[in-house]
Amino acid sequence: MFGKLSDYSLDGQTLTLHYEKQTAYLQVLTADIINVFVPLYTEEHRSKAIEDNKELPVSVSLEKSASYIMLTTPSISCRIYDNFKLDFYDKDGTLLCADYRGNRIPRFQLQDSFIEFIKQEGHDVDMAGSMDYPVQSVKVLDQDDCIYGLGDKTGVLNKRYYEYENWNSDIPDPHEDCFKSLYKSIPFFIILKEKGLYGIFYDNTFKSYFNFGKENNGYYSFGSDNGNLDYYFIGGSSMPDIVSNYTYLTGRMPLPQKWTLGYHQSRWGYDSEETFRSLAENMAKYRIPCDALHFDIDYMEHYKVFTWNKERFDDPALLLSDLKKQGIKAVTIIDPGVKVEKDYPMYEEGIANDYFAKTPDQSVYVNAVWPGDAVYPDFGNPSVRDWWGNHLSFYVNLGVSGIWNDMNEPASFNGPLPDDVIFTDEDRPSTHKEMHNVYGHNMAKATYEGWKRLTGKRPFVITRACYSGSQKYTTAWTGDNQSLWTHLRMAIPQQCNLGLSGMAFVGTDIGGFGADTTPELLIRWVQVGCFSPLFRNHCAKGNMNQEPWLFGDEVIAIYRKYVELRYSLLPYFYDLCRVCTQTGLPVIRPLVLHYEHDEAVRNLNDEFLVGEQLLVAPVVEQGAVKRMVYLPEGIWYDYWTHKEYQGKEYYLVDAPLDTCPIFVKAGSILPKAPAQMYVGELDNPALILEIYPGEGSYVHYQDNGEDFAYEDGAYNEYCFTKNAAGSLETTMLHEGYEKYPEIILNYV
Numbered sequence: 001m002f003g004k005l006s007d008y009s010l011d012g013q014t015l016t017l018h019y020e021k022q023t024a025y026l027q028v029l030t031a032d033i034i035n036v037f038v039p040l041y042t043e044e045h046r047s048k049a050i051e052d053n054k055e056l057p058v059s060v061s062l063e064k065s066a067s068y069i070m071l072t073t074p075s076i077s078c079r080i081y082d083n084f085k086l087d088f089y090d091k092d093g094t095l096l097c098a099d100y101r102g103n104r105i106p107r108f109q110l111q112d113s114f115i116e117f118i119k120q121e122g123h124d125v126d127m128a129g130s131m132d133y134p135v136q137s138v139k140v141l142d143q144d145d146c147i148y149g150l151g152d153k154t155g156v157l158n159k160r161y162y163e164y165e166n167w168n169s170d171i172p173d174p175h176e177d178c179f180k181s182l183y184k185s186i187p188f189f190i191i192l193k194e195k196g197l198y199g200i201f202y203d204n205t206f207k208s209y210f211n212f213g214k215e216n217n218g219y220y221s222f223g224s225d226n227g228n229l230d231y232y233f234i235g236g237s238s239m240p241d242i243v244s245n246y247t248y249l250t251g252r253m254p255l256p257q258k259w260t261l262g263y264h265q266s267r268w269g270y271d272s273e274e275t276f277r278s279l280a281e282n283m284a285k286y287r288i289p290c291d292a293l294h295f296d297i298d299y300m301e302h303y304k305v306f307t308w309n310k311e312r313f314d315d316p317a318l319l320l321s322d323l324k325k326q327g328i329k330a331v332t333i334i335d336p337g338v339k340v341e342k343d344y345p346m347y348e349e350g351i352a353n354d355y356f357a358k359t360p361d362q363s364v365y366v367n368a369v370w371p372g373d374a375v376y377p378d379f380g381n382p383s384v385r386d387w388w389g390n391h392l393s394f395y396v397n398l399g400v401s402g403i404w405n406d407m408n409e410p411a412s413f414n415g416p417l418p419d420d421v422i423f424t425d426e427d428r429p430s431t432h433k434e435m436h437n438v439y440g441h442n443m444a445k446a447t448y449e450g451w452k453r454l455t456g457k458r459p460f461v462i463t464r465a466c467y468s469g470s471q472k473y474t475t476a477w478t479g480d481n482q483s484l485w486t487h488l489r490m491a492i493p494q495q496c497n498l499g500l501s502g503m504a505f506v507g508t509d510i511g512g513f514g515a516d517t518t519p520e521l522l523i524r525w526v527q528v529g530c531f532s533p534l535f536r537n538h539c540a541k542g543n544m545n546q547e548p549w550l551f552g553d554e555v556i557a558i559y560r561k562y563v564e565l566r567y568s569l570l571p572y573f574y575d576l577c578r579v580c581t582q583t584g585l586p587v588i589r590p591l592v593l594h595y596e597h598d599e600a601v602r603n604l605n606d607e608f609l610v611g612e613q614l615l616v617a618p619v620v621e622q623g624a625v626k627r628m629v630y631l632p633e634g635i636w637y638d639y640w641t642h643k644e645y646q647g648k649e650y651y652l653v654d655a656p657l658d659t660c661p662i663f664v665k666a667g668s669i670l671p672k673a674p675a676q677m678y679v680g681e682l683d684n685p686a687l688i689l690e691i692y693p694g695e696g697s698y699v700h701y702q703d704n705g706e707d708f709a710y711e712d713g714a715y716n717e718y719c720f721t722k723n724a725a726g727s728l729e730t731t732m733l734h735e736g737y738e739k740y741p742e743i744i745l746n747y748v
C-alpha cells in the first residue's frame with residue numbers, strides 16, 4: 001500500500017518517512033513511547049486524550065541497514081521497512097511487536113447464501129471474516145500473548161481471542177459477554193507476552209474495531225472507518241510501567257474530595273423532598289454510614305436540565321442544607337439533552353448563540369430524550385463548554401456537591417444519531433461520526449472545568465460515556481447492569497480493565513440497576529462494591545427498591561459491616577488515589593498487574609487487588625459458602641482471622657454469607673480511621689496503623705480532602721518503616737498540614 005521507502009529525515013525526535021505513495025511519521029516522545037502517525041485524514045493529531053506536548057528530550061539515533069532503517073531510543077528500537085512495516089524491539093533486542101506480513105486468513109468463512117438462510121431464524125450472524133478497514137494495523141500474535149485493557153468491555157479479563165468495537169452505546173438490555181461495545185471508548189490495550197510486554201494506544205475517535213486473534217490466532221488488528229492511523233507504541237519493563245506510561249500520555253485522575261470515597265445511596269425514582277428526608281433518617285436509624293444521596297432525573301421540572309421541581313421539592317436549598325447537617329451531600333444528574341421549549345433559558349440561550357448540533361442543512365438538530373424533543377449541546381466547541389460550565393452555578397448555589405452525567409454517548413430515544421449531524425471539533429466543523437466517541441469526554445471536561453471555576457473545590461463528576469483521557473475530568477460508573485449473578489461476576493474484570501485503561505475511579509451499581517435484587521445478591525455485591533472507588537447502590541425505577549433496610553435484620557447487619565469496613569479503610573483508599581495521581585496505577589487491580597510472571601493469574605476473573613496490600617476473593621456464586629482462592633507469591637494473612645497462608649497456592653476458604661475473604665500481604669501497614677457516620681464527622685481523628693508481620697514500609701498522605709491547597713504544599717506525607725526488630729519508624733517526607741493528634745499502632 002505504501003510502496004518503497006524512498007527518502008527519510010530525522011528532525012529532532014521526529015522521523016519523516018517518504019514512501020512512494022504515502023508520507024508517515026515516527027515521533028519519539030519518551031524513551032518508552034513512540035508515536036506512529038500516518039496523516040490519512042488531518043495533517044495534525046488533534047488528540048482529545050493527550051492535551052499537552054508530551055515530548056521529553058531523549059537521545060534518538062538512526063541506523064541504516066540493507067533492508068530497513070532503525071530508530072533507537074534508550075529503551076526501544078523500531079525497524080522500519082518498505083510498505084511501512086514496523087517491528088519494535090526492546091533494548092536487549094527481543095522482538096516485542098511485529099507487523100504482520102502474510103495474507104489475512106480468517107479462521108472460518110460462511111457462504112453468503114448460508115448466511116441469508118440462518119438469518120431467517122433470527123440469528124445474528126457474526127462473521128469472523130477479514131476485518132479490512134481503510135485505516136488499520138495488523139500485528140503478529142504469539143501463542144502465549146494475553147491482552148488486557150480496552151476500558152469497560154464485557155466478558156473476561158484477558159481479551160485474547162475476542163473482538164470489540166469502540167462506539168459509545170447506551171444498551172439497556174442485559175450486558176452480555178459477547179457485546180462488542182458499551183458506553184466507553186478507550187482504545188488502549190496491553191499485550192503481555194511470555195517474554196516482554198507492550199501497550200498500544202490507538203488514538204482515533206471514529207468507530208473502531210479490535211480483533212484480538214478471533215479472525216486468526218496468528219495476528220491481531222485494530223482499525224477504523226476513517227481518521228488517521230495514529231497510534232502509540234508504549235514500552236516498559238512491567239505492567240505497572242506500561243500503565244504509568246499510558247497515563248503519562250493521557251493524564252491521571254486528579255485527587256478527589258475525600259467524602260466522594262464514602263458511601264452513596266441512589267435510585268431512579270427518588271422524587272420528592274420527603275423521600276430524601278426519610279432516606280437520611282433511615283441511614284441514621286440503621287447506622288449505615290453515608291456521604292451522598294443521588295438525585296436522578298426525577299428532581300427536575302419536566303426533565304429540563306438546570307431546573308428543580310417546585311411541587312415535589314418545597315425548598316431544595318433548605319433540603320440540601322439539612323442533609324448536609326447530617327453529613328450527606330447531594331449529587332445531581334445532568335443529561336446533555338436540552339428540552340425544546342420557548343422561554344426556557346438553556347434552550348433560548350443555546351439557540352441564540354448557536355450552541356447546539358446542526359443538521360447538514362444548518363438547522364438545529366432535534367431528537368427525543370427524557371424531556372421530549374431535545375437538542376444537543378455541541379461540547380466540542382470551547383464556548384459551549386464554558387457556557388455549560390458557568391450554568392452549573394445553578395447547582396452550586398443550591399448546595400449541590402457533585403454532578404452525574406448520563407446519556408452522553410450521546411443517547412437518544414430513536415437509536416444512534418445520524419453520522420452526518422454537525423458537531424464542532426474545537427476550531428473546525430466536524431461530524432457526529434468523528435465526535436460521537438468524545439461527546440461524553442467533552443461534556444465531562446465542561447463540567448469539571450466549570451465546577452472548579454465556580455467552587456475552587458476538587459470537582460466530583462461521574463460519567464457514563466467517555467474516551468481515553470477522561471480520567472483527568474471525571475469518575476465513571478459502568479452503566480445499566482442488572483441484578484444478575486453474571487453481572488456481579490462481570491463487575492470484577494470490567495473494573496480491573498477500566499483501571500488498566502487509566503479510569504481508576506469507577507464503580508458498578510451495587511445490587512444491580514435493572515431487574516430485582518435478592519438479599520443474598522445484594523450482600524455479595526456490597527462485599528465487592530465496598531472496594532470500588534465509586535461506592536454506590538443504585539437501581540432503576542420500576543424495580544424493587546434496594547436500600548439495605550428493606551431486607552431484614554441479617555442483611556442490614558452484614559451490609560453495615562461492609563460499609564463500615566470501607567469507612568475504616570478510607571485512609572487507605574485516599575492514599576491509593578494519591579498514588580494514582582502520581583503513577584496512574586488504579587485502586588482496583590487485577591492480580592496480573594503485580595504478578596505478571598505468574599501464569600495462574602493471567603486469566604483470573606474473580607479475585608482482585610486493592611492497591612498492593614489487599615487481595616479480595618469475593619463470593620460471586622449464588623449459594624456458595626466456601627470458595628477457592630489463589631494467592632500469589634509471598635505470605636498472606638486472612639484479614640478477619642489473621643491466619644497465615646503461603647502464596648503460590650490454591651486454598652479452599654470459608655465464606656459464609658457475612659464473610660468476604662480478604663487477604664493482607666505480609667509486611668503491610670494498613671492505614672485506618674476510627675468509625676464515622678460520614679467523612680469528616682470527627683474533626684482530625686487519630687490514624688490507626690494495622691501492622692502485619694514481615695518487613696515493609698508505607699507512605700501515607702494527609703490533607704484537607706477538599707480543595708487545591710495541597711498544590712501549594714498544604715499536606716503531610718509520612719513514611720512508616722518497620723525495622724528488623726519490628727518496631728515502627730516514622731519519617732516525615734513532607735510537612736504542611738495539621739498532623740494527627742495520635743497514631744495508634746495495632747500489631748497483628
Ligand code: MIG
Pocket residue numbers: 267268296297333406407464479480513538539540
Ligand atoms: O434511560 O436517569 O444509566 O443510571 O438511573 C434511563 C435514569 C436513563 C440511565 C442511567 C441510570 C439512570 C437512568 N438513566
